[in-house]
Amino acid sequence: MRVCVILLFFLLAGCGGGNEEYKISGKSIGAEETENLFTVFIEDNLGGNELTSVRNSTFDAEAYEVEAYNVLVSEDTVIKVKETGEETAFRESGLGINVGQSVEVQVEGDFTPEKQGDRDGYIMRDRSFLPVYEAEEVLVAELEFENLHHYVVNNLLSSFGEGNLVLIVSEEGSEAWNDFRAQREHYHQELSAYGSGRKWIGVQEFPASSYESFNPPQEYDTYPVYLIYSGLGLVEMETEWDGVVEYFRENS
Known part of the structure; x- marks a missing residue:
């Protein structure tokens, strides 16, 4: 009987200690x-x-x-x-x-x-x-909204070096999308005064179709939306371009 109990103990231990x-x-x-x-x-x-x-x-x-x-x-x-x-x-x-x-x-x-x-x-x-x-x-x-922030910081922002990145989220072919593509240099110039040395400010478009796969909360799902990133992640959200300019004016 004692042998059976010992054998059962080892069998149970073996089952419990197996690989996940x-x-x-x-x-x-x-x-x-x-x-x-x-x-x-x-x-x-x-x-x-x-x-x-x-x-x-x-x-x-x-x-x-x-x-x-x-x-x-x-x-x-x-x-x-x-x-x-x-x-x-x-x-x-x-x-x-x-x-x-x-x-x-x-x-x-x-x-x-x-x-x-x-x-x-x-x-x-x-x-x-x-x-x-x-x-x-x-x-x-x-995918969650935090995954978008991880993607931006580690894939997009890293190409700009130290500084900030403004992500302009809009629907492809919309007025906001076409306006940025036609006046890309103008957007960069508006923010260039608030960057300095190695810390400069980049601006990049991001399609709403890709953005929505990250399940953004309701306050972030109207277009265009402007997401401002630093190396630490998302630091500000604006619904108007003037708000983006004002943010950097106050924080430069």
């Missing part, structure tokens, strides 16, 4: 070069499980450690929206762009957690030599 069904759980930071390969960030020694804004001038490559994985999506991979359980395609899922979506991946075969050091750069700029796993199933969270 979803072995990789973190944030998707999009695809870099290969369309069917995206990167999942788990954590690093700079921001824990939160992605941070890191400047090359302050980054210490020797001290940096990160846990992240490249995930390969094949024809057999099932991608589902976590909240609804509905299947979706890779292109529609948001996994191909860097929006910081929460994601869970069930991989093919065995999985070994691994932290890496001695890298050439921060994970947002260097994804080379990361472990690669093929996905059997991917659960991806629905």
Whole structure:
């Protein structure tokens, strides 16, 4: 009888200590070069499980450690929206762009957690030599408004260097859209007086159709809407261009 109890204990312990069904759980930071390969960030020694804004001038490559994985999506991979359980395609899922979506991946075969050091750069700029796993199933969270801010700061604002970016959200072909495209230089010149040195102000259009996929709150869903970003994220929203100019006049 004692032998049976001991055996039952080990069987239960073995069942309870097995691998989680979803072995990789973190944030998707999009695809870099290969369309069917995206990167999942788990954590690093700079921001824990939160992605941070890191400047090359302050980054210490020797001290940096990160846990992240490249995930390969094949024809057999099932991608589902976590909240609804509905299947979706890779292109529609948001996994191909860097929006910081929460994601869970069930991989093919065995999985070994691994932290890496001695890298050439921060994970947002260097994804080379990361472990690669093929996905059997991917659960991806629905896009939220915060994902838009992550995308702007890490993909659009970074190309402007230090400073601000004004995102003009409007419907393609609308009066506001066409006006900006016809007078792009005028918009930049109006704000140039409030930038200085390396901290300058960029202006860029953003289609409402893409914007709406991030589920903006009601106060942000009338067009045109002007979203003002710094390296920290969204700092102001205006419904009139004059309000944008006034913001920089007061904060320059």
